[in-house]
Amino acid sequence: MKAKLIRAMAILTLILLVSVAVGLIAGSQKIDFSRLSSDPFSRTLFFRLRLPRVLMGLTIGASLAVTGASLQALFRNPLADPYTLGISGGGALGASVAITLGWSARILGIPWVFVASFLGAMAAAALVRAISRTGAVVLPGALLLSGVVVNLVSAAAVLTIQYVADPNSALQILRWLVGSLDVIGVAAVGRMLILLVPAWLALLALSRQLNLLAIDEDTAATLGVNVRRCETTVHTLCSLIVGVTVAMGGSIGFVGLIVPHAVRLMFGEDLRIVLPGSLLLGAAFLVLADALARTAIPSSELPVGAITGLLGGPAFLWLLRRRRQYAAM
Amino acid sequence: MNGAHPLTPLMEARQVEFAYPGGARAIRVSLAVEAATMTAIIGSNGSGKSTLIRLLAGLLRPTQGSILLEGKPLDDWQPRLRAREIAYMPQATATVFPFRALDVVLSGRTPHAPRFGFENDRDRAIALESLAAAGAAHLAERCVTGLSGGEKQMVILARALAQEPRVLLLDEPAAALDLKHRAELMRTLARLRDDRGLSVVMITHDLQLTGSLFDRIVALRCGELAAEGPPQEILQAELLAAIYDDPKVRTTRVGDQTVVWVDK
Numbered sequence: 158m159k160a161k162l163i164r165a166m167a168i169l170t171l172i173l174l175v176s177v178a179v180g181l182i183a184g185s186q187k188i189d190f191s192r193l194s195s196d197p198f199s200r201t202l203f204f205r206l207r208l209p210r211v212l213m214g215l216t217i218g219a220s221l222a223v224t225g226a227s228l229q230a231l232f233r234n235p236l237a238d239p240y241t242l243g244i245s246g247g248g249a250l251g252a253s254v255a256i257t258l259g260w261s262a263r264i265l266g267i268p269w270v271f272v273a274s275f276l277g278a279m280a281a282a283a284l285v286r287a288i289s290r291t292g293a294v295v296l297p298g299a300l301l302l303s304g305v306v307v308n309l310v311s312a313a314a315v316l317t318i319q320y321v322a323d324p325n326s327a328l329q330i331l332r333w334l335v336g337s338l339d340v341i342g343v344a345a346v347g348r349m350l351i352l353l354v355p356a357w358l359a360l361l362a363l364s365r366q367l368n369l370l371a372i373d374e375d376t377a378a379t380l381g382v383n384v385r386r387c388e389t390t391v392h393t394l395c396s397l398i399v400g401v402t403v404a405m406g407g408s409i410g411f412v413g414l415i416v417p418h419a420v421r422l423m424f425g426e427d428l429r430i431v432l433p434g435s436l437l438l439g440a441a442f443l444v445l446a447d448a449l450a451r452t453a454i455p456s457s458e459l460p461v462g463a464i465t466g467l468l469g470g471p472a473f474l475w476l477l478r479r480r481r482q483y484a485a486m
Numbered sequence: 487m488n489g490a491h492p493l494t495p496l497m498e499a500r501q502v503e504f505a506y507p508g509g510a511r512a513i514r515v516s517l518a519v520e521a522a523t524m525t526a527i528i529g530s531n532g533s534g535k536s537t538l539i540r541l542l543a544g545l546l547r548p549t550q551g552s553i554l555l556e557g558k559p560l561d562d563w564q565p566r567l568r569a570r571e572i573a574y575m576p577q578a579t580a581t582v583f584p585f586r587a588l589d590v591v592l593s594g595r596t597p598h599a600p601r602f603g604f605e606n607d608r609d610r611a612i613a614l615e616s617l618a619a620a621g622a623a624h625l626a627e628r629c630v631t632g633l634s635g636g637e638k639q640m641v642i643l644a645r646a647l648a649q650e651p652r653v654l655l656l657d658e659p660a661a662a663l664d665l666k667h668r669a670e671l672m673r674t675l676a677r678l679r680d681d682r683g684l685s686v687v688m689i690t691h692d693l694q695l696t697g698s699l700f701d702r703i704v705a706l707r708c709g710e711l712a713a714e715g716p717p718q719e720i721l722q723a724e725l726l727a728a729i730y731d732d733p734k735v736r737t738t739r740v741g742d743q744t745v746v747w748v749d750k
Contacts, residue, residue: 158604158605159603159604162604230583233580233581233582233583234582235582235583362602365596365601365602368593369593369596371581371583371585372579372581372583372585372590372593373576373579373580373581375543375545375574375576376574376575376576376579376642376645376646378543378544378545379543379544379545379569379572379573379574380569380593380594380596380597380649381565381566381568381569381596381597382565383565421583425586425589426583426584426585426586426589427589429604
């Protein structure tokens with residue numbers, strides 16, 4: 158098992174390195190890497206735009222994939238991810254309220270927008286959980302349906318706010334609905350990582366408990382897992398991670414759904430491999446998707462959320478067909 | 487071998503009462519489980535059998551009274567240490583992810599493995615042994631989602647055995663098993679009782695199973711203890727008629743077995 162983990166990490170790290178190289182090279186403007194030290198234009202392009210954008214893709218891709226993998230295990234539902242459970246939508250709503258009210262201040266270096274987005278994600282997660290849990294059972298249908306409804310209502314609310322607010326913030330809010338990675342400078346990514354890295358590690362530390370929960374809830378409890386506490390912890394961590402990523406990149410769909418399944422197909426079901434694997438493959442996947450978004454149409458740029466949707470949707474349907482038992486959910 | 491007083495039963499439900507929120511169904515039971523014994527729980531549907539076994543497993547908390555393991559309330563046990571003592575096998579497990587059967591059984595080693603490490607070679611050996619004991623060695627490499635109900639039950643039983651518990655709580659394990667595997671299950675459990683001192687508490691509707699290998703039968707009726715004793719005492723027509731609310735229950739002896747049926 159340990160050997161399997163090391164092998165998986167080695168393969169995925171290699172994929173990650175390749176995707177980072179592609180992400181740094183791809184773009185509408187060619188960067189002459191040999192003149193990076195002498196040419197100020199190349200230097201600005203690389204260090205202020207290209208590099209931050211790749212780092213942003215790594216951060217958000219890793220975040221969405223690891224939360225998707227955790228939520229799928231927690232609810233024993235292969236179709237769960239931050240998007241289908243309404244957590245992204247709640248986060249987007251929180252962030253857009255904060256932006257409309259002009260909360261640009263920071264506390265201890267953490268922007269208020271992050272806090273609002275986290276609270277929105279948390280509220281959405283709690284609502285969906287309350288609706289779908291009856292006693293000891295989480296109803297899989299109710300889980301997904303209430304998640305989708307929360308997402309739709311949130312999107313409608315974000316749109317309403319957009320119309321009411323002034324055009325300046327409306328443009329910003331549009332980004333939350335589409336999902337995009339454009340960022341200037343590495344400072345913003347740094348501010349995200351202060352919150353995200355501890356949350357990632359906390360999720361990874363729960364991977365054994367999540368593995369037991371993915372098999373069965375009752376036997377997980379008799380094997381020593383405190384189910385309610387684990388559920389609350391995972392929910393809070395996922396809301397935090399999704400809140401922060403949505404506040405910066407918007408609700409980018411399908412990454413949290415597709416990447417964990419890809420890792421499972423490659424390396425099996427053990428969550429102690431699937432969770433760190435999703436972290437690496439999610440990062441690689443979003444950087445590649447963004448490279449494609451930047452180069453697919455010459456002299457123009459697609460939102461990365463469109464690419465992940467176009468790639469992820471068919472992959473999702475293929476998965477559903479390949480593993481018929483999921484359709485019975 | 488444990489610090490408890492020699493007269494302390496391995497497990498005890500002391501004046502336990504339980505009501506589901508809303509108060510739909512209640513149970514009021516006192517019960518002791520001795521080491522190295524096999525106990526069958528019988529009773530009609532809704533008599534509180536599953537509630538009792540879930541209380542013993544610590545999945546439900548009594549509203550009154552307490553469940554003691556080696557004289558200590560279940561809540562005072564560290565979950566990890568408790569999991570080394572008690573294993574539970576539910577009526578059915580609906581795993582949606584295609585886990586390999588051997589990995590499912592290996593996960594039963596969790597309470598024995600280091601917190602952040604993987605299972606070692608010894609855990610693997612025990613998992614394979616448990617699969618063999620459950621009659622499921624041939625299923626080791628299969629995906630659990632591709633198994634039949636009975637095969638899945640055997641894998642889940644192997645997982646509970648891999649936990650190396652002192653008490654094994656089984657909620658109708660035989661329901662999905664064919665005749666051969668039912669007999670095999672009973673023989674395996676009896677062997678573990680005799681060799682390792684395992685205590686088994688098993689819910690069953692199959693009274694034929696309870697006759698020969700069980701040490702004791704506990705009968706529930708409407709959440710209360712209706713009768714308790716060795717099989718030959720409990721498997722009597724009048725008593726069973728009262729337990730199941732059916733005056734037409736009949737019994738007869740065939741060799742050392744009691745056959746139970748219901749008259750037309």
